[in-house]
Amino acid sequence: MDYRTIRVEERDGLCRVTLARPEVMNALSSRMREELLHAVTEAGTRARALVLTGEGRGFCSGQDLGDARALDVPDFERILREEYEPLLRAIAHCPLPTLAAVNGVAAGAGANLALACDVVIAAESASFIQAFTRIGLIPDAGGTWTLPRQIGLARAMGAALFADPISAADAARWGMIYEAVPDAAFEPRWQARAAHLAQGPTQAYRGLKQALRASFDNSFEEQLALEARLQGQCGASADFMEGVTAFLEKRPATFSGR
Template sequence: MSYQTILLSQEGGIATITLNRPEVMNGLNATMRREIAAAVTEASAEARVIVLTGAGRGFCSGQDLGDAKSLDAADFERVLREEYEPMLNALYDCPVPTIAAVNGPAAGAGANLALAADVVIAAHSAVFVQAFARIGLIPDAGGTYWLPRQVSFARAMGAVLFAEPITAEQAAAWGMIWEAVPDADLAATVQARAIHLAAGPTTAYRLAKQALRRGLDNRIDEQLALEARLQAEAGRSHDFREGVMAFLGKRPARYQGH
């Protein structure tokens, strides 16, 4: 599939999706939302890890306010349900690990797009801004779901009401993201992390993602039952047998992803 607003490349089991509208700080329009959802689905069929990043000096500025329908309040619900939800669900339900490499500002829906990834690695120059209140809106694109779970209710409320930039280092300290690294080290750090995941037990990663996400809302009895069921599935995998044999043989494991 050819894309107009993103770039999709794949090498060594690592797929990289680059938001490619640098002239508007990779602002999200209808085409980009559709293409991100399609690219995640396409890449996950073959790749063992997906990296999402932005072209130019920013990750994503959120909704492109220059888009013709951006200020049409009558269209808000339709756009969120029909365009944002498929994009976010594609990331949330992706069977392989996803990494958001935040190379610069991530604002509004752009910040929440990054937080939908499994792991967020940000350059020190990056900031996360729940900018919605600045234009009289509430957080969307999953922000009201992720933030209270990641940074506590109190910090989520402050981030939303004050709409102040949260630095990458602050986000890491709060638990919003996995790590913040110097700008010069971002590409190498993300590459090393992606290589590690691409060589890992893909089935176990997929099942662990399911368990962790369900655990956000399950009761303890529900979660223990889910762990037992998913662990049984993991235990039937080739990767489990390979991992045990590699441990016993004192050699690196050669996981095949099934």
């Protein structure tokens, strides 16, 4: 695909996707959503880990309101169903570990795009804003599902009703993201974390993602059965054999992703 709004770089098993519309704080246009869907889907077939980040001073300011103003009456239901939902499903069900490296403000759908990833690492100067009520909308892009599960109903309700910026430090303290990192250390930190995932036991990562996400809907007995099935698959992998061999030989494991 001819990418015009994002940049895609692949190296050493890591696919880095950068939102590249810094002049509008990487706002999500229809074109960008199409390109992101393509990039995430393609990465799932080739890479071993995926990173989403933003160019410039922001991660993503959310829906491109210039797109919406071009329509007499924006059909947000169609936009969400046909453009956002496939993208969010592709991220949530990506067979690779996904990491959002949030370099600046993540607002509206941009915040929820980041929160759809498996791990979120943010610069301390970054913030997360459920900005929807500021323009008479409700949180979307999965926000009404993700936030209550991550930070509880009380905080999710306050964040959505007041549309207050939530600092990266508070987001980490509340459990919304994995960690907040001082700005000077941010890029080396997320790059090291991403490299760790890209060099790790890919099949085990796939299985643990499936198990953790399923746990919200499964009974205890169903979860035990799922664990057993997935662990059986992992135990038959080349990475398990390498991990055991490396442990016994007292050396770091070199995983192949198989």
